[in-house]
Amino acid sequence: MNIEERGFVVGVAFDLAEEQSGDSPMITMTNQFVVPAGFGTPSEGGNSSEKPYSNLSVTGQSLFEMTREMATIQGNAPYYEHLQSIVVAEELAQEPHMFENVMDLLIRDPEMRRETRVVVSAKKAKDILEIEPTLEPLPAMHINTVNDNIDRAGGLIQPLRIGELNEYMLEEYNYLIPIVRAFEDRIIFNGAGIFDGKSNQLVDTISGLEIFGVNLITGKLKGGFINFKAKDEKMVYEIKQAKSNIKIEADQTDHITIDIEIDTEGNIAETFGGRSLLDENYMEVVNKHLREEIKHQVTDILKKGQEEIGMDFFGFSKIMREKHYKTWEKIKGDWEDGKNIFQNATINVTVENTIRTVGTTNRTKDLKRSE
Structure with missing residues (x-):
């Protein structure tokens, strides 16, 4: 596949769909695609008035089908090798088997980086990908920027890397994932969610x-x-x-x-x-x-x-x-x-x-x- 045929995804958000139908819960998946034209100066062929990213949301029951639908809408296939952040809504993670099913597909994706970070959003996960940080052109990258200050703040934990998550899920260890909130033009880390290692379900939170x-x-x-x-x-x-x-x-x-x-x-x-x-x-x-x-x-x-x-x-x-x-x-x-x-x-x-x-x-x- 040529590079022009790929849609580089730097962030993914998962929410419960606002409208539900049928027995299986509907999921809204939001991908943050890089828009190269939004970087650089006009003399370099860039457009300073254009955002360096675009967010695309689709709703369905199957992540595989939603990814294919995105390829049809976007005109190129979502490519996850450069994925930086995965944001999961708290209400979705509280549903039985939902978090496990969502993460399973991403973990098994051969393109997925083991260093990709996972966080839980207290509200809508896609809101995290829609903030416009002042110092970082890509909202999905802003999570990593905030992450740089965690070592100086004892009341925070590092976003969970997907490689670590895979180990916890295999060994059925309980684990913590930081909770984030969107506040104006920035992200705030606020507590952590406790996940049951057997069900991979969010069962409680800590401050x-x-x-x-x-x-x-x-x-x-x-x-x-x-x-x-x-x-x-x-x-x-x-x-x-x-x-x-x-x-x-x-x-x-x-x-x-x-x-x-x-x-x-x-x-x-x-x-x-x-x-x-x-x-x-x-x-x-x-x-x-x-x-x-x-x-x-x-x-x-x-x-x-x-x-x-x-x-x-x-x-x-x-x-x-x-x-x-x-x-x-x-x-x-x-x-x-x-x-x-x-x-x-x-x-x-x-x-x-x-x-x-x-x-x-x-x-x-x-x-x-x-x-």
């Missing part, structure tokens, strides 16, 4: 603060801030790096013990009190309260996973499979069902912090006192 706790547990936290109090004085701790070590004691298959050790390193970025952070005794008190706050955030999301949702979305099942394979093969059917081994597991959390520096605000206060 940004809860994601922070998950990232601390999984060791994926790259940075971020924690607000806490030490003797009624508000403080902000900036995390520069964090590590997590998880050990699972699986000798007693009916009662699993999970030990989580979390180590962070950072600095007190801001204080709202008059106490000196150069006082070692006071810093011990500060560190104690900081440990308690971090442990509180971690245990809160663990409790929600065990007691409220009843699902392991922390990767413990993957650790069991990798470190205790024989035991895992015996108990995996009872991990979240039957004997509810995960829900009844004992989880111990220990936290250690290394506070390297203190904020300049406090140093200024101490200098003034010494004058």
